[in-house]
Amino acid sequence: MSANETSVGTRFLLYPQSPNTPGYDKPELVWVSDPQGSILPGPANDRMYVVNPTIHKEPYEYPYLPPYSGPKAPPTEPSPDGHWDHIAPDDPAFLGVHVFGCVARILDVWEGYLGNRVNWHFSDTYERLEIVPMIDWANAQSGYGLLEFGYRTMPDGARDLYALNFDVIAHEIGHSILFSEIGLPRPGLAYGPDFRAYHEGVSDLCSLFGMLHFDTAMDRLLRRGSGNLMALNELNRVAELADERQIRIAGNARKMSEVGEEVHDKSRPFTGAMFDVLVQTYHDLAVDRGLVDLPPGSIPDARDINSDVSHTYAAAFEADYELKHFQLKGALADARDQVAFGLAHSWRRLDSEALTYVDAAFAVCEALQEQGQGNIAETVVECMAWRDIMTPYDMHMVGRGLSRTPAWF
Ligand SMILES: [Zn+2]
Numbered sequence: 001m002s003a004n005e006t007s008v009g010t011r012f013l014l015y016p017q018s019p020n021t022p023g024y025d026k027p028e029l030v031w032v033s034d035p036q037g038s039i040l041p042g043p044a045n046d047r048m049y050v051v052n053p054t055i056h057k058e059p060y061e062y063p064y065l066p067p068y069s070g071p072k073a074p075p076t077e078p079s080p081d082g083h084w085d086h087i088a089p090d091d092p093a094f095l096g097v098h099v100f101g102c103v104a105r106i107l108d109v110w111e112g113y114l115g116n117r118v119n120w121h122f123s124d125t126y127e128r129l130e131i132v133p134m135i136d137w138a139n140a141q142s143g144y145g146l147l148e149f150g151y152r153t154m155p156d157g158a159r160d161l162y163a164l165n166f167d168v169i170a171h172e173i174g175h176s177i178l179f180s181e182i183g184l185p186r187p188g189l190a191y192g193p194d195f196r197a198y199h200e201g202v203s204d205l206c207s208l209f210g211m212l213h214f215d216t217a218m219d220r221l222l223r224r225g226s227g228n229l230m231a232l233n234e235l236n237r238v239a240e241l242a243d244e245r246q247i248r249i250a251g252n253a254r255k256m257s258e259v260g261e262e263v264h265d266k267s268r269p270f271t272g273a274m275f276d277v278l279v280q281t282y283h284d285l286a287v288d289r290g291l292v293d294l295p296p297g298s299i300p301d302a303r304d305i306n307s308d309v310s311h312t313y314a315a316a317f318e319a320d321y322e323l324k325h326f327q328l329k330g331a332l333a334d335a336r337d338q339v340a341f342g343l344a345h346s347w348r349r350l351d352s353e354a355l356t357y358v359d360a361a362f363a364v365c366e367a368l369q370e371q372g373q374g375n376i377a378e379t380v381v382e383c384m385a386w387r388d389i390m391t392p393y394d395m396h397m398v399g400r401g402l403s404r405t406p407a408w409f
Pocket residue numbers: 171175199200203
């Protein structure tokens with residue numbers, strides 16, 4: 001293909017969830033933005049490359065760091081026309097191709113929201129990210145210039161390979177994106193009090209919003225609840241029923257008073273609040289667009305799935321659901337993009353050395369207000385206040401279009 005021809009991108013086969021998840025055993029055809037033919041054997045491009053060691057490799061740990069210099073399999077070749085969907089999932093080379101495609105996909109999604117290219121935070125040392133898709137290790141890690149994956153042993157003894165798990169890959173790249181966008185504290189200085197928990201939670205959100213770019217995931221989520229995500233959310237909170245790990249994590253009901261200092265535990269209230277914002281924004285759009293017959297502007301608190309109001313709500317979504325599926329999917333895509341945009345544009349307002357949850361919540365509100373999405377900013381305050389991250393006083397400030405500029409800003 002000549003340089004003058006326009007390219008619509010490069011094809012990959014990606015699993016939206018681990019293929020061991022019910023309903024997700026088939027990969028989906030996805031286009032990534034790299035021009036057709038530009039991804040070199042490996043796969044490799046100008047910011048990452050895959051290596052497949054042929055001997056046992058220990059996980060990287062300082063001072064053992066990339067680049068990998070041991071024996072390795074020959075690089076995987078693209079198809080003659082420059083795509084990567086010709087490699088079947090049962091081919092050993094599929095693992096590396098899958099991780100590469102997932103990372104490229106996540107970067108496409110979040111660079112689209114940010115409006116800029118993500119430059120690796122380790123670019124002073126390493127030009128490119130090294131991806132090792134499979135080592136004999138019950139874990140996965142992203143680090144300085146590296147991304148490597150092991151596996152989880154399932155109850156039946158089979159291995160659930162992290163290289164096939166979009167959620168794990170997206171979460172790890174979420175950390176890299178955050179380090180690149182928010183930065184690292186200066187040497188010798190500490191992280192802000194909520195920085196590590198924020199990092200864990202927002203990496204989970206990077207994965208959640210990434211998953212919502214898969215048709216398979218959008219269709220399954222909507223059809224399971226007949227379009228009523230509030231019901232799905234609430235059922236998950238009671239019994240962690242969601243098939244998608246991202247929903248199991250984000251659809252939680254934890255408040256700040258109920259979590260400890262352990263970073264994953266402490267990450268739940270902020271993640272849960274942002275998920276509630278997504279669900280509420282989607283429901284608001286569905287009402288505004290006349291897709292569900294509910295009074296305009298009044299979104300009831302349907303958190304209690306046994307309440308009358310939640311039954312009314314569920315019935316409004318269920319009525320003629322199949323006739324509105326695609327329009328509701330459009331509303332969910334718009335809600336996804338509006339909320340993710342606010343989150344992405346909050347990062348440049350944050351400081352890793354002073355980061356607190358309340359400042360992070362305000363930064364999301366400010367980014368949304370800047371985009372003319374003041375109504376979603378108010379939803380953010382409501383959801384953050386429910387988690388004890390913001391206060392009713394903060395609601396008053398945001399409601400009047402005021403921003404609370406953090407002291408360190
Ligand atoms: Zn993490």
